[in-house]
Amino acid sequence: MTKHCLVTGANRGIGLAFVRQLLARGDRVVAACRHPGKAAALNTLTGEYPGHLHVLPLDVTSEKSRAELIRELPLVGGRVDLLINNAGVLHSGERFGQLSNAHLDDSFRTNASGPLLLTEALAPTLSDGATVANLSSTLGSIANTGQFGTPSYNISKAAQNMATVLLAHALRDRGIRVVALHPGWVQTEMGGDGAQITTAASVAGLLQVIDALTLDDSGRFLDWQGRTQPW
Numbered sequence: 001m002t003k004h005c006l007v008t009g010a011n012r013g014i015g016l017a018f019v020r021q022l023l024a025r026g027d028r029v030v031a032a033c034r035h036p037g038k039a040a041a042l043n044t045l046t047g048e049y050p051g052h053l054h055v056l057p058l059d060v061t062s063e064k065s066r067a068e069l070i071r072e073l074p075l076v077g078g079r080v081d082l083l084i085n086n087a088g089v090l091h092s093g094e095r096f097g098q099l100s101n102a103h104l105d106d107s108f109r110t111n112a113s114g115p116l117l118l119t120e121a122l123a124p125t126l127s128d129g130a131t132v133a134n135l136s137s138t139l140g141s142i143a144n145t146g147q148f149g150t151p152s153y154n155i156s157k158a159a160q161n162m163a164t165v166l167l168a169h170a171l172r173d174r175g176i177r178v179v180a181l182h183p184g185w186v187q188t189e190m191g192g193d194g195a196q197i198t199t200a201a202s203v204a205g206l207l208q209v210i211d212a213l214t215l216d217d218s219g220r221f222l223d224w225q226g227r228t229q230p231w
Contacts, residue, residue, distance in 0.1 A: 009087030032058035060114030168219030
């Protein structure tokens with residue numbers, strides 16, 4: 001059965017890999033990113049999958065941008081069966097004693113409140129029985145924290161994990177599954193040196209996890225191989 005999917009942060013890395021694999025299996029995709037005109041790979045895919053891929057602008061931190069996306073969705077298919085909240089930011093080089101409001105605020109708005117508010121706004125468009133996949137990280141796991149590092153990212157991902165659980169409760173009566181997913185240490189610009197997993201392998205695993213979810217899994221924190229992660 002063809003799914004109607006929406007992927008945020010879709011112009012590169014994990015988001016782009018999701019778009020590629022969803023299209024390859026026959027799904028219809030709305031790929032959202034801040035600057036569609038600069039998204040060369042997405043625009044190429046639009047030509048390769050005519051009618052199956054639509055690229056729309058979205059800044060998840062902006063209420064106006066989120067509202068504009070909601071207005072445009074009926075023109076490109078309407079319903080959403082799978083929402084992948086992938087857009088995220090990591091400010092590198094943070095040091096204790098030198099933290100900034102700007103980095104903390106930007107991280108929270110992009111990684112936590114943005115996906116929460118977008119999902120809330122999209123709720124009327126989500127199909128009953130849909131899936132919301134929030135791309136999280138084990139860096140947001142309080143139990144796994146063993147050192148001081150990337151604080152604005154870690155704090156915002158911990159907040160996103162709470163948002164996942166709250167959304168799971170809010171949407172459960174419609175059979176909508178909401179999960180936090182850790183993609184592994186992936187070879188992306190954000191992943192940096194030492195990352196071990198390709199975007200293709202990570203996304204293939206994540207899609208297997210997503211496809212196997214039941215309503216009982218809603219509110220869980222899982223990795224790309226389906227293993228439960230500690231909060």
